[in-house]
Amino acid sequence: MAQPRTLFEKIWDNHLVERQDDGTCLLYIDRHLVHEVTSPQAFEGLRLTGRKVRRPDATLAVPDHNVPTSDRSKGIEDEESRIQVETLSANCAEFGVPLIEMNDARQGIVHIIGPEQGLTQPGMTIVCGDSHTSTHGAFGALAFGIGTSEVEHVLATQTLIQRPAKNMRIAVDGDLPPGLTAKDLVLAIIGKIGTAGGTGHVIEYAGPAVRALSMEGRMTVCNMSIEGGARAGLIAPDQTTFDYLKGRPMAPKAGAYEQAVAFWQTLPSDEGARYDREVTLSVGEIEPQVTWGTSPEDVLPISGVVPDPSALEDEGERQGMTRSLKYMGLTPGTRLQDVAVDKVFIGSCTNGRIEDLRAVAAIAEGALKQGRKVAEGVYAMVVPGSGLVKEQAESEGLDRILVEAGFDWREPGCSMCLAMNADKLKPGERCASTSNRNFEGRQGPGGRTHLMSPGMAAAAAFKGKLADVREFLG
Amino acid sequence: MEKFTTLTAVAAPLPMDNVDTDKIIPARYLKTIKRTGLGAGLFSDIRKDGDGKGGPFVLDQPAYENAKILVVGDNFGCGSSREHAAWALLDAGIRCVIGESFSDIFSSNAGKNGILLIQLPPEQIAKLLDDASRGANATLTVDLEAQTIQGPDGGTISFEVDPWKKHCLLNGLDDIGLTLQKKGEIDSFEAGQKAQQPWLY
Numbered sequence: 001m002a003q004p005r006t007l008f009e010k011i012w013d014n015h016l017v018e019r020q021d022d023g024t025c026l027l028y029i030d031r032h033l034v035h036e037v038t039s040p041q042a043f044e045g046l047r048l049t050g051r052k053v054r055r056p057d058a059t060l061a062v063p064d065h066n067v068p069t070s071d072r073s074k075g076i077e078d079e080e081s082r083i084q085v086e087t088l089s090a091n092c093a094e095f096g097v098p099l100i101e102m103n104d105a106r107q108g109i110v111h112i113i114g115p116e117q118g119l120t121q122p123g124m125t126i127v128c129g130d131s132h133t134s135t136h137g138a139f140g141a142l143a144f145g146i147g148t149s150e151v152e153h154v155l156a157t158q159t160l161i162q163r164p165a166k167n168m169r170i171a172v173d174g175d176l177p178p179g180l181t182a183k184d185l186v187l188a189i190i191g192k193i194g195t196a197g198g199t200g201h202v203i204e205y206a207g208p209a210v211r212a213l214s215m216e217g218r219m220t221v222c223n224m225s226i227e228g229g230a231r232a233g234l235i236a237p238d239q240t241t242f243d244y245l246k247g248r249p250m251a252p253k254a255g256a257y258e259q260a261v262a263f264w265q266t267l268p269s270d271e272g273a274r275y276d277r278e279v280t281l282s283v284g285e286i287e288p289q290v291t292w293g294t295s296p297e298d299v300l301p302i303s304g305v306v307p308d309p310s311a312l313e314d315e316g317e318r319q320g321m322t323r324s325l326k327y328m329g330l331t332p333g334t335r336l337q338d339v340a341v342d343k344v345f346i347g348s349c350t351n352g353r354i355e356d357l358r359a360v361a362a363i364a365e366g367a368l369k370q371g372r373k374v375a376e377g378v379y380a381m382v383v384p385g386s387g388l389v390k391e392q393a394e395s396e397g398l399d400r401i402l403v404e405a406g407f408d409w410r411e412p413g414c415s416m417c418l419a420m421n422a423d424k425l426k427p428g429e430r431c432a433s434t435s436n437r438n439f440e441g442r443q444g445p446g447g448r449t450h451l452m453s454p455g456m457a458a459a460a461a462f463k464g465k466l467a468d469v470r471e472f473l474g
Numbered sequence: 475m476e477k478f479t480t481l482t483a484v485a486a487p488l489p490m491d492n493v494d495t496d497k498i499i500p501a502r503y504l505k506t507i508k509r510t511g512l513g514a515g516l517f518s519d520i521r522k523d524g525d526g527k528g529g530p531f532v533l534d535q536p537a538y539e540n541a542k543i544l545v546v547g548d549n550f551g552c553g554s555s556r557e558h559a560a561w562a563l564l565d566a567g568i569r570c571v572i573g574e575s576f577s578d579i580f581s582s583n584a585g586k587n588g589i590l591l592i593q594l595p596p597e598q599i600a601k602l603l604d605d606a607s608r609g610a611n612a613t614l615t616v617d618l619e620a621q622t623i624q625g626p627d628g629g630t631i632s633f634e635v636d637p638w639k640k641h642c643l644l645n646g647l648d649d650i651g652l653t654l655q656k657k658g659e660i661d662s663f664e665a666g667q668k669a670q671q672p673w674l675y
């Protein structure tokens with residue numbers, strides 16, 4: 001019998017164009033997503049060398065990082081942002097690459113629209129000049145972020161030169177109780193393995209708690225694989241995956257769909273497949289999570305207190321924590337639930353999908369019934385991940401609940417996840433955020449970010465402080 | 475890309491772990507459509523904090539003005555895929571970064587821009603950080619062919635490097651050009667895949 005293989009190994013083997021003696025591989029890339037920030041220099045490279053895009057039909061571009069989330073009818077005010085978005089349009093026209101324009105109803109964050117359009121499918125290799133390409137691994141696709149030189153390489157050749165990654169398996173046991181979400185799972189995982197824990201690995205998430213997640217939840221988990229150092233995350237495709245894909249515009253059409261499902265069913269890791277590292281976690285150990293520092297691994301249960309650097313033995317770690325706390329403006333020993341916030345950001349490719357907005361609206365609806373609104377002095381924004389997410393939310397009336405509760409309802413894009421557009425924190429401002437990175441300056445220079453789930457961010461909006469979402473559940 | 479063979483230069487110490495790409499180059503500098511000029515944004519947010527002892531940031535100290543080597547801690551370059559981080563280092567004259575570990579995407583980006591990354595165990599990094607803190611006297615010689623670093627006191631450290639990366643760096647290779655020569659192999663891969671998974675085409 002053939003040697004048992006992991007999901008990763010099967011996808012890898014299926015895409016090998018050539019393997020050199022030193023182990024370097026030429027890997028075929030099935031789909032390439034492109035956005036305005038990391039692509040201009042790649043297209044410029046093609047122009048300078050007179051090269052073409054090998055498979056425009058396997059490429060899809062969308063502007064997301066720079067787009068305004070306010071009224072777009074007047075275009076983009078910021079000149080540099082506008083030039084970048086216009087450059088993407090011009091490059092796509094010149095090289096024949098399909099583009100979803102800023103004012104298209106389907107526009108949105110690149111990692112939201114790929115799955116939404118059915119572009120993302122099990123067993124594929126998918127790349128994008130963006131580290132959160134790991135999101136697409138939720139479908140059992142090998143998806144990873146690449147730099148601009150690699151973007152150019154894929155545009156020109158539809159391949160990449162790579163070495164196989166190591167296999168890591170993270171299994172989560174148990175059932176998620178109310179108030180606990182995919183975001184809490186992945187934050188707890190990063191807290192456990194550290195931000196470099198997955199370096200050199202592809203992480204396959206497994207176990208009953210992962211299997212029970214919706215596609216939205218699976219995307220949230222795989223999205224943050226990169227925060228654990230792994231270039232890609234994977235979840236084996238199953239009926240949940242197949243049902244999600246059925247009927248989407250770019251998914252296989254009737255006839256081909258059945259054939260594709262039969263193939264997708266062969267992908268999950270074989271019994272006895274070997275992993276280089278295995279980690280297990282139980283849902284029972286997890287509470288709603290919130291970060292206190294400037295690295296996603298700086299995470300604690302919401303019942304916790306700000307940690308004390310003087311308790312650390314290693315001098316380097318002590319200095320690191322002291323620096324983080326100073327940046328975050330936090331005093332050791334403070335209860336996390338006593339930390340007041342100025343802003344709340346709900347959105348990003350981690351938590352900007354319909355399920356996330358429903359979770360926020362459910363908290364808001366409960367709060368409204370108790371006569372509560374977004375706390376005074378707190379500005380809370382909701383940025384749908386795509387135009388279609390926005391439409392869906394509006395058709396369900398979520399926007400009305402949110403607006404009534406005091407949230408600002410915006411246009412789709414990356415927004416304050418990385419503050420390249422006009423949405424930014426001011427120096428010293430503190431934000432409860434559903435995004436993925438709490439790095440210094442990530443949401444605006446001097447801004448302070450606490451990462452958490454959408455429900456937790458909504459709870460913080462109503463309390464004006466970091467809060468336990470479970471207090472808001474009926 | 476420019477070849478990397480040997481490099482003799484001042485090494486600047488940056489003894490921090492988890493230096494993420496937002497620290498190397500904040501997002502507001504990513505609005506350019508060019509590869510050049512990014513040195514102006516290199517470390518800009520942490521630069522203003524100086525050296526933590528009231529002095530200027532290491533790369534702003536006269537002794538390190540001409541530094542071409544950076545000695546860093548663990549997990550350097552984590553975070554985003556922005557190649558701007560590599561471009562910014564290169565624009566500021568940095569050709570080699572020596573650290574305990576590097577993120578995967580940053581490693582690949584550095585290699586494509588002729589920047590050599592050298593991974594060493596913590597004890598050796600501690601020693602090199604100590605050497606580097608001696609200012610302009612902290613000249614290191616990195617020899618990629620021999621895979622050695624020669625310190626200011628004559629001591630030599632050996633390092634490992636991926637053979638393919640070494641080959642590309644030593645020869646300044648354009649790997650797109652190389653891959654385009656494999657057109658036949660890519661064509662036949664596509665034909666095979668199309669036969670088995672027609673829905674992909």
Ligand code: SF4
Binds near residue numbers: 348350417436
């Ligand atoms: S939402 Fe944030 S993490 Fe996601 S692609 Fe946009 S900037 Fe990157």
